[in-house]
Amino acid sequence: MKKKIIIGLSAFSLIFLLSSVYTIATIEHATTKMDNLIRLHQVEILREHLLIQIKRTQSDMYLKGTPYARSIDTIVNHMRTMGDIVTMCFSCHHAEPVARRLTDLKGKVEDYKINLSRALTMNANAKRLRAEEDHAFQVGTELIDEVENITQMANVKLEQKTQAASQEITRTKIMLYILVVAVPVAVIGLSILFIRGFTTPAHEILSATRQLKKGDLSYRIEGLKDEFGEVAASFNEMAESIKDDYLKMQWAEQLVVLGEMAGGLAHEIKNPLAGIKASMEVLTMDTTLTEENRDVLLKGVEQIKRIEVLLKALLNFARPPKPHFMPADVNSVLDVTIGLALRHPQFATKDSKTISVVKDYDERLPKTMADPQQLQQVFMNLLLNAADAMPDGGTISVQTSHDDSVRSLHIQIIDTGSGVDETVVDKIFQPFFTTKPQGTGLGLAITKRLIEQHGGSINVKNNHAKGVAFMITLPIRDREEVQTI
């Protein structure tokens, strides 16, 4: 977003700068043209002025010796003004041919001045005087012709230059009009582009928020970039977290409801069932009973015992015993549990050569505050599950490790069994979910609940090769930390 803002500002600045530079350059160009044109017209005026001065001086010559003759000061001033005008012409830059012609003109003006001076100062007989005056007048006439020629020639060029300047100014005006329209359009276009660049992601985030509000916890924002991408990622994390919390809450609520229901049910069933079982056991002792009926009664008693085990498990799940925390060495608890498990019928019924337990302990595993009895129950459950998953034998790896940076212990129990269907991995810790024909679906649920009572977590995943791995994480806690819970 920052990058976009910088690019946007740069684009606007560039447009403003370019349009400003172009406008200034265009105006400068046009005014220079106008300036040149005005200067050319001024030169034209100058030429006309020069012509007037020469003609005025010629008239001075005509009037010389008449009652209307002008004063010598006036004549001299006329002549000097003429000289000044020609000198002014040299102040401008001219091409070589023009400069040469101007130099000639200046020479003629000087010549005219000399002859005029002679005619004004001379005292001679009428013939000589007339000859001098005629000569001066002739020089003046030639000068007028020369200036008129120059004026005529310059007028043609002036006309051409005026037309060219006029066209140039028209072009400049059109370009300025285009600029006046094009720049705002470009700015508006870019603004829309940039605003959309900001509003589209904002709308996407707003929409996602509304989806979340509606309860669609699976909604995720995709495809946003930059800072909006980061916001989207944070939103997705938040949604994931909300979903986790929601599932946990749902799980907790399920547990509470289930616990209350199971506890009540078990309590209500347990006592009548104990009475039925005692009555049936008494009946089995009746000597008049045929063997066939006794067997039926004994089978009934057996089923009642199974129900009692189930009820016990239900009560254990619904109202798990509060853990008695004490410093526990997890490696030792595992050793004891593995020892017991190896003597369990599920291991014993198999050929001991076909199921092996491989220990890979962290020798420096720190102790943590835990209830060894409950940990033993957890480990035993997982070991029996592993054994159950390997009817044809296999290897169970038991690994421990720890991470001081996050103060946690890790226990992994990995089997080489058939693994878990990926579609039910998420449900494996739900109560009453089981893939076994004889399972209660409470073993892993109880295991999870016990681990959570210790502040830890348990996860499952299929191995790359075969089998599953249960990963338990327990916090490393001391006595003070446990007492504050």
Place this chain on the structure above:
Amino acid sequence: MTKFAIVLYTCLILISGGFGCDTGKQAAPPRKAPEGQQLLIGLIPEQNLFRQMERYEPLARYLSQKTGMQIALKILPHYGNIIDNFVSGKIDGAFFGSFSYTLAHAKFGVQVIARPEDRDGKSTYHGLIFVRKDSGIKFIQHMAGKRFAFVDRATTAGYLLPLAYFKQHRVDYRSYLKEIYYTGTHEDAIYDVLNKKADIGAAKNTVYERLAETDSRIKGELVILERSPDVPENGLAVRQDLDEAVKRKLTEVLLNMQNDAEGRSVLETFGARKFIATSDADYQPVYRYEREIGLNLATYDYRNE
């Protein structure tokens, strides 16, 4: 002793000049001091009217700046017009030629205050009579029936010299020559002879030499037959009744021009090294020349024929 002699000599000069001027002098019209410190200075057409103005304008600007007065120039088409302008009271002063000064001094008592000294330290000029080398004119005898270009009847070089020359040879130039006329400027007298518009000419040497610097034909094609005595270069003279403070200020500025950079630059353009103090006594050679010719300044008609 030497100091005493100088003082005595100066007093004698002043007394004789003052008394001399009184003789036959016309009374100048009463003039008030220039209002708003404005001074109008006349210029004689020593050269082309326009070039003459261009030569004197920087000097006028400098004087205006230094004196605090507004000094304007007035170019005149004839030497004699200066005297006419003094008569009509139009001008306060003028750069006079040596002869025209003596005329004005004799008639109105104008007072000369300063004149330029050229780069070679000379503050005088002399008149020349010249002809074309190919004209065959070498002596007075060759001039009979020829055309003579004078400058003006109020010039030393352009008229007094030829007058003295013809008087010396006891010739009445009016009948001896085919045509005489007055070019009005020294420059035109020289060029008229050079361009064969006249056979003989008279002009001042300073103009002759200045033109020769840029036109090689002058020394190559002309030959000088006669020269006049040295007379003071054109100096600034002011009307007699001009405020003394103004005269003093003008004199002081002119005489000290060479002491500042701007003044030196103006002098350079003017073609002089400095201005030197000048009095009527410096014109003794002119007065002597006039006496030799037999001119009576009081009755002399300075207007061209």
